Amino acid sequence: EGVDKKQNIDLGEAASAAKSGLDALQAELYELAKERLESNIITDATYEEMKVALEANEATVYPGVGLYLVPWKCDAANEDKIKEECKAT
16 A cells, blocks of 8 residues: 655665555556456457447547457458458557
């Protein structure tokens, strides 16, 4: 957890305390970003539902959902079709 008030640290411990604080901050930021990413992935949409949402530009509105995981045939021609139809990458 973060510290909300001023702390006195001996000069000899300053580098270690700074590293510890930065490591804790980085871990907290990482967890928040991971949670946000995971909560904004749609996995139960059909291709048509994804296409409609992308056409309505819903995926670009923050904090709107911007990542869809939908089944598709994995080949270059199908990927090109999806990019063309949905303007997605």
